[in-house]
Amino acid sequence: MHFLHRRESGHPWVSVIALTFSIFIVNTSEFVPIGILPDIAESFSLTSGEAGQMITIYAWLVVCLSLPLTALTMKVERRKLLLGLFLLFILFQSVGAWSPSFPALILSRTGAAFVHSLFFSLAIPLVVSMAPEGKRTKALSYAASGTALASVLGMPAGTLIGHYWGWHSVFGAIAVLALVNLLVLARSLPAMAGDDSRIASSMKKMERNRSLLMVYAILFLGVSGYYTFYSYVVDFLQNGAMISRGWVPFILMLAGIGGVCSSLLFPALYRCSPRYCLYADIIVLTGVLFLMDIPFSETAALRIAGVCGLVMVFTVFQLILQSRIFILASGYADLANSLFSSVFNVGIGMGALAGGRLLNGGADVDRLGFAGAFFAAAALASEWAVLRFADRGNLQADLQKKGGKDD
Structure with missing residues (x-):
């Protein structure tokens, strides 16, 4: 499905890669406060829980503004529109780099959330539209990798920059x-003209696609x-085991490298098992979160x-669900994404609010793993229900359909 009227570009893959990198940058901006949260809290004499409210504010502004904008x-x-959004994005990141107070930083994050809320409804269709004929799924997979790499590489890199040059320098x-x-x-x-002629019909298809709606439910619970x-996570690493703050950026970078390796695998x-891969992954996700709460994790x-x-494990979780989106929402994957x-x-x-x-x-910060495990267990129960009560033949066919193929 395309909502754009495209004029040919001589270098479509350059545009696709640039759009993928823009997705990486915007998502990195969202995730990076996690790594520098204790520094932000300390500079404004706040607790981590109080400073963490800006993560919730950002995320929920994106949700509330996305459809109207x-x-x-x-x-x-x-x-x-895209170039104008990026100019605004640069402006608000610059405000973040200057922020002398927590309200000024919240202003910066509010503006960045405004850009983010419109950016993804624009960027995904652009990626699809710019992809060469027959390479749409490959282009969408590139876009998905931009989001995944932001959390496993962009955020740790930002934490490292913040450690050596201060959190303002990250923005x-x-x-x-x-x-x-x-x-x-x-x-x-x-140049590409907008077109809203097929949105209504695509939305109706999404509403009737129960398997797709379950993907969103599982995504919400797992995330x-x-x-x-x-x-x-920074407070968790420093708590109990006495890991110094100077080591935290390197630990997060190590975790990011692990995330990249899992994405390659x-x-x-x-x-091996498109049907049960997600079920197994959520079991491990729930178990790891639960183990964060037990005494021997203090070393x-x-x-x-x-x-x-x-x-x-979470990197694989994201990729499995994005793969299901590509398969289950064939014909309107850009809107579904x-x-x-x-x-x-x-x-x-x-999650940040809880x-x-x-x-x-x-x-204690150690208890957060146990709390997160409850959400993950609910995601596990939802996936079990999908596997147990869904039309087994149709679901199996959907998950194996187009496996390894491009459209």
């Missing part, structure tokens, strides 16, 4: 990367569980291993 701008010329670095990417997009993207714990794992080595394992981003943000907001409330209520 998408509807209002559907007929606006796509290239101008400055994102602004510089966005400016470079803006120049590439300006050179490579052709909520992960971010209940991971939003405060994902195609082989998924081909530094076990905490580091736990965080690395958690990132690897835009909704994927919204649901993901609802989960981030819920973890922050627990910390502000006096709970």
